[in-house]
Amino acid sequence: MEKETGFTNKADEFLQMFKKGEEFTKELLKENEKLRYRIAQLEDTVARAGDEARVRLYEERIALFEEELRSIRERFRKVEEENKDFVSKYIEVEEENNNLANLYVASYQLHSTLDFSEVLRIVLEIVINLIGAEKFAVLLIDDKTHELVPVGTEGMAVSDAPRVKIGDGIIGAVAKEGESYFSADLDFSVLDPYSPIVCIPLKIKEHVIGVISIYKLLTQKSGFTNVDYELFNLLAGHAATAIFSSKLYSQSERKLTTIQSFLDLLKDKPRK
Amino acid sequence: MPNILVVEDSPTMRQLISFAIKRIPNSHVIEATDGVDALKKLSSEKIDLILADINMPVMDGLKLVSLVRGNPTYKDIPIIIVTTEGAEEDRKRALSIGANAYLPKPIQTQELIKLVNNFLSN
Missing domain, CATH: 3.30.450.40 (GAF domain)
Incomplete structure (x- = not known):
């Protein structure tokens, strides 16, 4: 009888342990689920953060390119002005050259x-x-x-x-x-x-x-x-x-x- | 190297035109004092363009133009008339007998060079 009672106690204990194990496993699975969700959330956040950083980078690069374009345009404008200046100077020099040629020929002939x-x-x-x-x-x-x-x-x-x-x-x-x-x-x-x-x-x-x-x-x-x-x-x-x-x-x-x-x-x- | 024949009785104008033409790279100027002299130069040299005055002794520029246009060997040589005759009828007459361009004196060197370059590049 005592032997039987001891066996029942041990079975209960084992059952208790098994139940605990089952609960623990369930908890672990829940925890695992939560962690997966959290990882997914974090991955999403990281991905979003990466996009924003990339956008910021692109914006910065666009700003740089725009600045460069502005500077190139400014240089182009200056070169254009210089060109105009050179063209007018060239025309002046050409005219002067032609005039001198006329004067040279006239005095040479005279x-x-x-x-x-x-x-x-x-x-x-x-x-x-x-x-x-x-x-x-x-x-x-x-x-x-x-x-x-x-x-x-x-x-x-x-x-x-x-x-x-x-x-x-x-x-x-x-x-x-x-x-x-x-x-x-x-x-x-x-x-x-x-x-x-x-x-x-x-x-x-x-x-x-x-x-x-x-x-x-x-x-x-x-x-x-x-x-x-x-x-x-x-x-x-x-x-x-x-x-x-x-x-x-x-x-x-x-x-x-x-x-x-x-x-x-x-x-x-x-x-x- | 393009050979340009300058036909002009005035030594001053010959020198002035030659001076201007020599500014065209690789160009070579051959001078003639009238139409007859020009025909002699045409027969002895390969000419790429003629610049001719109208009023010249012995043979004038218009006669020269018609003779050049009538000659199968020279008929395609471009001819630019450089003259003091600035009237529209003179221009029309010169162009109608075969001159390619008409430049009244006093010449603008730049205009002359541009005109010569145009004909040489064609």
Whole structure:
């Protein structure tokens, strides 16, 4: 009987233990479930946190790119401005270069000969081709009569060009004062030989030897440019020097020929 | 190397045009003083472009244009007229007989270079 009771007690104990084990297992399973849920929650949080960090990173990178783009745009704008500046400078240099070429050619040609008629032809060529004058006259001062006498013309006969006393009218005043005259308006509908639209003194230092009197420009020439004024200045000095030198040269040539002829005569003269 | 024939009786203009043309890389300028001289140069040199004045002694620029256009060997050479004659009828006349372009004097160097470059690149 005692043996039987002891066995029952042990069975109860075992049953109790088994129940406890069952409860413990259930608790463990619940705990495990909770932990899994928590892990899932944490994983979700971590994933979300990663996305946010990535978004923040992308936003920062976009901000950086935008800043870079702004800076590139600013640099581009500056380079564009510099380019415009260079282009305008290039055009200026080109114009200056072309003007210098014109002036070089004009002065080179003027001093390329000592023949008076050649020099005169070159002066006419420069005024026609480089300045664009259609009607004009070159007048030189006659030292004996103190008059300006036409020596070369274009677009008009030499006989139509005026002979002017120094100091008389526009042409005479230019010869007297040595200052260029530019008419306020370039109206050349009425051709008056005494009223040029432009009159340039030909002078060596302050000594005026003649003038270039322009009456009409070519159809396509509407006005004067900077290079025209430079050419007028060049003509005032270089044409005068070239004309003066060629006249002196031809005079000295003539004198030399006369002297030579005289010497030849003396040599050939029979001795008494 | 393009050979450019400059036909001009005025030495000043010849020098000025040559000066401008020499700024075109590798270009070579051949000068002629009138139409007859130009025809001689055409027969002895390979010419890629002609720049010709109208008013010249011996043979003028318009006669030269018509002779060049009538010659099967030279008929395709571009011709630019450079002249003091600025009237519209002069321009029309020159273009109608075969000139490719018409440039009135006084010339703008840049304009001349641009025109020559256009014809050479074509």
